[in-house]
Amino acid sequence: MSQVQWLRSENFQRMLWPLMALVGILLFNFFFTPGFFHIEIKDGRFFGSLVDIANRAAPVMLLAIGMTLVFATGGVDLSVGAVMAISGAIAATVIRPDYVKGVLEYGEVQSLFLVLSIPLFFSLLAGLWNGLLVAVIGIQPIIATLILMVAGRGIAQLITQGQIVVFIHEPFQYIGSGFLFGLPFPIILVLLTFTVTYLLTRRTGLGLFIEAIGANSIASRFMGIRERMITLSVYIFSGFCAGLAGLIVCADIKAADANNAGLFLELDAIAAVIIGGTMWGGRFTVFGSIVGTLIIQSLTTTILTRGVAPEVTLVFKAFVIILVALIQSEKFRQLFSNRMAGEKVRTS
Amino acid sequence: MDQNNVLIDIKRVSKAFPGVLALDQVNLCLRGGEVHGLMGENGAGKSTLIKVLTGLYPRDTGEILFEGEPFSLSSPQEAADHGLSTLYQEINLIPALSVAENIYIGREPMRFGRIDWKQINGDASLAIRKLDLDIDVTQPVSSYSVAIQQLVAITRALEISAKVLILDEPTSSLDLAEVAQLFKVIRKLKEDGIGILFVTHFIDQVYEITDRITVLRNGAFIGEYETQKLPRIELIAHMLGKDPETFSLEQTAGKTQQEKTKTGQTLLDVKQLERKGSMMAFDLTINKGEVLGLAGLLGSGRTEIARLLFGIDRSHKGTILLDGEETVISSPRKAISHLFAFCPENRKEEGIIEDLTVRENIILALQARQGIFRPLSGRRQSEIADKYIELLDIKTPSDSQAVKNLSGGNQQKVIIARWLATEPRFLILDEPTRGIDVGAKAEIQKLILGLSEDGLAILFISSELEEVIACCDRIAVLRDRKILSELSGEAIEETNIMQVIASKDVNQ
Numbered sequence: 001m002s003q004v005q006w007l008r009s010e011n012f013q014r015m016l017w018p019l020m021a022l023v024g025i026l027l028f029n030f031f032f033t034p035g036f037f038h039i040e041i042k043d044g045r046f047f048g049s050l051v052d053i054a055n056r057a058a059p060v061m062l063l064a065i066g067m068t069l070v071f072a073t074g075g076v077d078l079s080v081g082a083v084m085a086i087s088g089a090i091a092a093t094v095i096r097p098d099y100v101k102g103v104l105e106y107g108e109v110q111s112l113f114l115v116l117s118i119p120l121f122f123s124l125l126a127g128l129w130n131g132l133l134v135a136v137i138g139i140q141p142i143i144a145t146l147i148l149m150v151a152g153r154g155i156a157q158l159i160t161q162g163q164i165v166v167f168i169h170e171p172f173q174y175i176g177s178g179f180l181f182g183l184p185f186p187i188i189l190v191l192l193t194f195t196v197t198y199l200l201t202r203r204t205g206l207g208l209f210i211e212a213i214g215a216n217s218i219a220s221r222f223m224g225i226r227e228r229m230i231t232l233s234v235y236i237f238s239g240f241c242a243g244l245a246g247l248i249v250c251a252d253i254k255a256a257d258a259n260n261a262g263l264f265l266e267l268d269a270i271a272a273v274i275i276g277g278t279m280w281g282g283r284f285t286v287f288g289s290i291v292g293t294l295i296i297q298s299l300t301t302t303i304l305t306r307g308v309a310p311e312v313t314l315v316f317k318a319f320v321i322i323l324v325a326l327i328q329s330e331k332f333r334q335l336f337s338n339r340m341a342g343e344k345v346r347t348s
Numbered sequence: 349m350d351q352n353n354v355l356i357d358i359k360r361v362s363k364a365f366p367g368v369l370a371l372d373q374v375n376l377c378l379r380g381g382e383v384h385g386l387m388g389e390n391g392a393g394k395s396t397l398i399k400v401l402t403g404l405y406p407r408d409t410g411e412i413l414f415e416g417e418p419f420s421l422s423s424p425q426e427a428a429d430h431g432l433s434t435l436y437q438e439i440n441l442i443p444a445l446s447v448a449e450n451i452y453i454g455r456e457p458m459r460f461g462r463i464d465w466k467q468i469n470g471d472a473s474l475a476i477r478k479l480d481l482d483i484d485v486t487q488p489v490s491s492y493s494v495a496i497q498q499l500v501a502i503t504r505a506l507e508i509s510a511k512v513l514i515l516d517e518p519t520s521s522l523d524l525a526e527v528a529q530l531f532k533v534i535r536k537l538k539e540d541g542i543g544i545l546f547v548t549h550f551i552d553q554v555y556e557i558t559d560r561i562t563v564l565r566n567g568a569f570i571g572e573y574e575t576q577k578l579p580r581i582e583l584i585a586h587m588l589g590k591d592p593e594t595f596s597l598e599q600t601a602g603k604t605q606q607e608k609t610k611t612g613q614t615l616l617d618v619k620q621l622e623r624k625g626s627m628m629a630f631d632l633t634i635n636k637g638e639v640l641g642l643a644g645l646l647g648s649g650r651t652e653i654a655r656l657l658f659g660i661d662r663s664h665k666g667t668i669l670l671d672g673e674e675t676v677i678s679s680p681r682k683a684i685s686h687l688f689a690f691c692p693e694n695r696k697e698e699g700i701i702e703d704l705t706v707r708e709n710i711i712l713a714l715q716a717r718q719g720i721f722r723p724l725s726g727r728r729q730s731e732i733a734d735k736y737i738e739l740l741d742i743k744t745p746s747d748s749q750a751v752k753n754l755s756g757g758n759q760q761k762v763i764i765a766r767w768l769a770t771e772p773r774f775l776i777l778d779e780p781t782r783g784i785d786v787g788a789k790a791e792i793q794k795l796i797l798g799l800s801e802d803g804l805a806i807l808f809i810s811s812e813l814e815e816v817i818a819c820c821d822r823i824a825v826l827r828d829r830k831i832l833s834e835l836s837g838e839a840i841e842e843t844n845i846m847q848v849i850a851s852k853d854v855n856q
Contacts, residue, residue, distance in 0.1 A: 203723065204720050212704060
């Protein structure tokens with residue numbers, strides 16, 4: 001494919017606008033926020049606003065990766081925030097099993113493997129529940145996952161008995177605040193998840209099947225794609241991503257806060273996926289969702305460093321989401337310029 | 349019947365949509381106390397006529413008289429005010445509400461500013477009893493059978509207004525007993541002087557219930573006939589646009605003898621396959637290297653057979669022998685694993701995946717069979733796609749063009765290419781040439797013949813008789829969800845097919 005063709009290709013067109021939005025925000029900071037691009041190396045670790053943005057965005061990026069696939073099948077997973085809370089609550093309880101009974105002693109120090117695998121197992125289970133409701137029973141995704149969105153936080157509260165379970169567990173805390181290769185460990189986790197997801201969807205037939213199911217599930221079934229199986233797996237994967245995000249948050253703050261962990265993050269994830277250019281039911285781009293998350297996070301950081309009251313950031317967020325969504329709409333762009341849309345070949 | 353009691357008189361009404369003349373100078377005269385059949389194949393203009401009549405579409409030219417007065421509607425609500433009620437194929441009731449609520453929704457009797465439930469339920473049971481029906485009107489509609497729901501919808505229509513009732517394919521989802529129940533009600537309404545316009549595809553039912561028939565074809569008015577004086581063969585000839593004069597009206601029994609086909613072994617042997625409510629028990633053999641056609645009018649069970657053989661619908665009874673071995677085809681996936689392929693009639697909803705590219709659409713079925721973890725490389729994908737783009741002469745600027753940008757004929761070829769890429773043994777083509785232009789049509793027909801010469805077994809479904817005759821080695825003729833007869837060799841002629849469809853004797 002020649003360079004010109006690539007510039008006109010569908011994939012590039014879809015990524016163009018989110019990338020430009022991100023560049024725009026960064027440029028703004030370049031001019032108006034002193035030291036925004038400054039990166040310091042201390043003890044072989046990178047520090048600076050950019051690293052900070054990526055690190056803070058890590059949990060939502062994980063959610064967005066899972067959400068992207070769910071979105072592509074024509075669904076949505078509202079329960080990811082609640083699954084984060086469950087996952088964190090379980091992890092904390094594994095570390096301090098008797099804390100909720102008022103016992104402050106830790107008892108036996110739990111192995112990192114257990115602290116990680118038990119919450120992730122239940123996250124997978126949560127995803128399986130969503131998947132069964134959507135793919136097998138056939139409930140509307142928005143309603144099916146609403147169940148766990150509401151009930152999940154209750155389950156997390158039950159696990160922690162309504163308390164905030166604080167703990168110390170060095171190996172586990174590394175997940176939230178450790179460094180690897182100079183980068184915060186959450187960023188490494190995101191890179192890993194992203195790479196695995198990319199390989200799994202684009203180096204196998206899976207990505208195409210997901211897009212086919214989302215764009216036309218009947219036709220997909222008629223050509224022998226296991227549409228239920230794949231839809232089910234996608235929700236399970238989304239649950240897994242949410243569980244992982246929950247572990248990061250929990251390990252970072254060294255506590256399980258069933259009330260606030262992951263609160264409203266499902267909305268951020270959905271916004272990131274939409275900003276990133278994934279269609280609801282059809283084409284998806286995991287990379288776009290990562291860019292989308294970065295847009296949201298860098299915007300939040302920018303607003304905060306400008307000294308705007310935190311309560312107002314949501315309004316700015318809403319404004320930017322509307323703007324990016326509008327820019328992505330071909331019809332809207334055509335209102336301004338017909339040339340921007342590129343040539344459209346119609347043989348019909 | 350009072351000859352002068354004309355309720356609705358449609359005179360030379362025309363209606364054009366961009367690029368299509370949907371109605372061309374159509375007449376229709378509905379009298380009080382008669383059941384009037386409106387017949388025609390797909391695209392004849394039946395639905396358009398009903399929509400113009402009920403005010404959903406404005407008409408371009410012509411006039412409509414209602415009880416002798418010129419009359420023009422701008423919305424379906426006005427139709428109800430004039431005493432015109434329409435029942436569409438899908439029942440427009442609210443499943444979760446009670447029968448009584450459904451009958452009076454929007455017109456609830458009020459008492460002291462609130463709904464008078466006592467009166468609603470009382471009135472509803474009275475109204476229901478008028479149709480000789482005895483059901484609990486406080487139960488939700490969804491708890492009753494489709495036939496009862498149909499009658500509830502009729503009750504509602506009659507309660508709103510009671511002069512003209514338009515029934516658009518009311519029997520398409522009913523079984524025989526339910527149809528009988530509906531017809532009893534229709535006869536009763538007829539005696540009450542209501543004019544009933546009855547749209548259906550079932551020939552037997554038309555002859556059972558209607559007094560007169562108006563036939564449309566391709567938007568044109570063909571004629572109005574007294575049912576008793578119109579032989580079935582002529583009705584079918586009018587619907588299909590053949591000249592009835594050229595048919596001898598002799599019985600065809602002598603001509604429909606079955607010949608053993610010249611070509612090879614049996615691939616599929618279907619025995620007494622049945623699915624209740626969609627297809628009566630049938631036998632069918634499909635040989636290698638042979639094109640078997642299914643001929644019949646719309647709704648005669650052609651697509652139903654295809655769906656049964658491809659595992660989309662499950663059969664209730666009967667067996668399928670594949671290469672002599674009993675095989676259960678429980679899903680499309682199963683069918684594909686036996687190297688079956690199916691191009692569905694509904695190209696847009698069930699065939700192409702609009703947002704994906706031509707290449708992806710072509711390789712998807714093959715990739716699905718290979719499974720997730722044996723992906724076709726980008727190069728292999730392009731090879732396959734380009735091979736079939738060239739072979740089938742698919743007109744597209746490149747294989748990375750989104751399929752939605754291609755014309756109908758080329759989209760159809762993409763679907764055929766998709767299945768050829770899987771190298772099938774048995775190809776089911778349901779209306780592969782519908783809605784595509786003449787040139788592409790001829791190409792696809794030629795392709796079908798070529799494929800069968802290569803040893804592929806093909807089941808070919810089309811509502812165009814010429815096409816079936818031109819392509820098929822054998823033809824199974826269907827009517828009203830039954831296979832009536834099988835024609836082969838010399839016996840494959842338009843006349844024969846039409847006479848079989850028209851024959852009264854259903855027992856074979």
